Amino acid sequence: MILGNQVEWALHCMTTLARLPRDRYIPTKVLAEFHGVPKEYLSKAMQALASAGLVDGTLGPKGGYRIAKEANKISLLEIVEAVEGKKKTFNCQEIRFNNPCLKKEHKKKDSVCSIASAMFQADEAWRLVLRTRKLSDIVQDVTDSVPEEILKISDDWILS
Amino acid sequence: MILGNQVEWALHCMTTLARLPRDRYIPTKVLAEFHGVPKEYLSKAMQALASAGLVDGTLGPKGGYRIAKEANKISLLEIVEAVEGKKKTFNCQEIRFNNPCLKKEHKKKDSVCSIASAMFQADEAWRLVLRTRKLSDIVQDVTDSVPEEILKISDDWILS
DNA sequence: TATATTAAGGATAAAATATGTCCCTAATTA
DNA sequence: TAATTAGGGACATATTTTATCCTTAATATA
Ligand code: FES
Ligand code: FES
DSSP, rough: OOOOOOHHHHHOOOOOHHHHHHTOOOHHHHHHHTSSSSHHHHHHHHHHHHTTEEEEEOOSSTTTTEEOOOOOOBBHHHHHHHEEEEEEEEOOGGGGGGGOOOOOOOOHHHHHHHHHHHHHHHHHHHHHHHHHHBHHHHHHHHHHOOOHHHHHHHHHHHHO | OOOOHHHHHHHHHHHHHHOOOOTBBBBBBHHHHHHSSOOHHHHHHHHHHHHHTSSEOOOOOEEEEEEESOOGGGHHHHHHHHHHHHSSSOOOGGGGOTTTTTOOOOTTTOOHHHHHHHHHHHHHHHHHHHHSSBBHHHHHHHHHSSSSHHHHHHHHHOOO
């Protein structure tokens, strides 16, 4: 069970957009070159972020994407779910009902298998961390840990 | 990011084996029919559980698998990792170092990206739940929630 | 001893997903 | 008018998951 590359790309792009002035649109081409990932494929991730309402895109020269909400209103979970979908990490196929001893009347779909229940608790714990952590926290961490000098020339590179 | 079917199968097989007498070996064929899954493919999961030391297998007639440790010494995480591997759910490919503004001397591999760090925290929260939950807890839940009658005829079916 | 049964594991194949590319359209700016 | 851009559809390729088949060695039992 491993998340796709799109997740890392999307998180980094969101962090990048969150650091930049809200009135500037950044094209996918620039985000792709800055992060060293294929532009056309990153474009799919950006479209997913847009349709989730996390960024908004605009056409034409000077177009591109900007962040759609304040960074403290965006959780990492929203970003992850935007590109990975909202399905739970454990897919219970109800194999308990394949038990050859069971009659139909015992296959009540209203109860949850104990095993699935435990797996869903783990899934929920994972989501809770991601839901609690906001994009603004990441921006703060980056600001604290990356030398100011590097942030400045990076921002200039992106905006130029 | 969704776990494979093997995980559900392995968890159910482990629960089944944990309920049965320790001195009996159950063949893959029986486990497969009881759970309604393909025998040859389930066999791969059982082999993984065996090489992780969670069950032990023996050859010949009256052979098969039995649980290798007490159920309260086996966590769900061990079972999941046995069949899914131990890789983290987030695969950081260090795209931060693709930043075209960075010189080589800034690409220190000793620090962890803030984003990866957050994702690893979520991964760890997921693992903590699974590490804390023991197979014996599941067996208890099943005993409490499934009618005694059904458990009995199921056990008889498997052992016969 | 002969036979049936079984785990272990290698080889292969089919199906599903993830990853990546190409191209067309409409909107927007200069 | 020309250049730029997101949106999105259609493909193409790579990787992973799921599944089957077959051989070997060990074991129990008749
Ligand atoms: S039936 Fe799906 S986990 Fe038990
Ligand atoms: S470089 Fe991998 S998550 Fe930041």
